[in-house]
Amino acid sequence: MNYQEILRRGESFLKKNKIKNPFLDSELILSKVINKKREEILLNASTKVKNTDIKKFNKYILRRRQKEPMAYILGYKHFWKYKFLTNKSVLIPRPDTELVIEETLKYLPINNSKKILDIGTGSGCIIVSLLKERPKCIATAIDLSKKAINVAKSNAKLHQLENKINFINIDIDKYNSYNYDLIISNPPYINSVELSRLDDDVIIHEPKSALSGGLDGFKEIKKVIKKSKKLLKINGKLIFEIGERQKYRCLEILYKNGFFVNKISKDLSGKDRCVISTKLK
Numbered sequence: 001m002n003y004q005e006i007l008r009r010g011e012s013f014l015k016k017n018k019i020k021n022p023f024l025d026s027e028l029i030l031s032k033v034i035n036k037k038r039e040e041i042l043l044n045a046s047t048k049v050k051n052t053d054i055k056k057f058n059k060y061i062l063r064r065r066q067k068e069p070m071a072y073i074l075g076y077k078h079f080w081k082y083k084f085l086t087n088k089s090v091l092i093p094r095p096d097t098e099l100v101i102e103e104t105l106k107y108l109p110i111n112n113s114k115k116i117l118d119i120g121t122g123s124g125c126i127i128v129s130l131l132k133e134r135p136k137c138i139a140t141a142i143d144l145s146k147k148a149i150n151v152a153k154s155n156a157k158l159h160q161l162e163n164k165i166n167f168i169n170i171d172i173d174k175y176n177s178y179n180y181d182l183i184i185s186n187p188p189y190i191n192s193v194e195l196s197r198l199d200d201d202v203i204i205h206e207p208k209s210a211l212s213g214g215l216d217g218f219k220e221i222k223k224v225i226k227k228s229k230k231l232l233k234i235n236g237k238l239i240f241e242i243g244e245r246q247k248y249r250c251l252e253i254l255y256k257n258g259f260f261v262n263k264i265s266k267d268l269s270g271k272d273r274c275v276i277s278t279k280l281k
Ligand SMILES: C[S@@+](CC[C@H](N)C(=O)[O-])C[C@H]1O[C@@H](n2cnc3c(N)ncnc32)[C@H](O)[C@@H]1O
Pocket: 090, 091, 092, 093, 094, 097, 119, 120, 121, 122, 123, 124, 125, 126, 142, 143, 144, 145, 148, 170, 171, 172, 173, 185, 186, 187, 188, 189, 209, 210, 211, 220, 223
């Protein structure tokens, strides 16, 4: 079987099983298996595939049929300007979360050396991307999942930041180190009704603890706000991602906890997705 034939076979199998983007996925899987760029595959369509590679290809295609996300099959996902290692222990970095990076950079002058805390670091995509842009800053990144912390550490190493970020496997409830200039977070914020309606790719394969914000979606957001009140310096910033219908309740919780709200930033489709706030007292 040659490259073209195996690609078509993968595509038609995925299509029959109602997987979106069957050709692209088939191509990306073949590219992983034979360790060649997609362009090389298309230019060498009649090259034969080794039997061992056919077996590997079939194994990955079957995983995709089970709706396993491509980021877990390939083992990476691009986010901001970088590539991040991903496996089923971490939420797959989402393009939406790049808004947190964009907004945070506006409040972090390039030559300032700020002390940053990332709550619920997951793959480490937020803190690693920020520190690549602001190399004078230092950071702590926490997560209650030990396996997520291991992935985040690998990503920090991949991007030569292992000496700049201190990773801690801890629940935010138990973390008590003070004097941060900036806290960032993409907390789990999906309520239980929305959780039950998520696509199979997400609900079957991504970690529930990275998605679920409890019954009303605010369980972890509240923790982040209350804890940030204690851990931030006065005038320190708290910047975090929210779900599209969470703005007003978030404002209430922030005001109740002594924060000033600088801005709620919208994504490209006009939805409120990123809160920028300041601890006043
Ligand atoms: C929505 S994911 C965000 C991951 C990553 N920051 C990103 O933006 O892709 C939330 C993360 O918070 C972690 N988490 C959930 N509850 C937590 C808690 N109480 N304390 C610390 N981390 C928590 C989860 O394990 C998960 O990795």
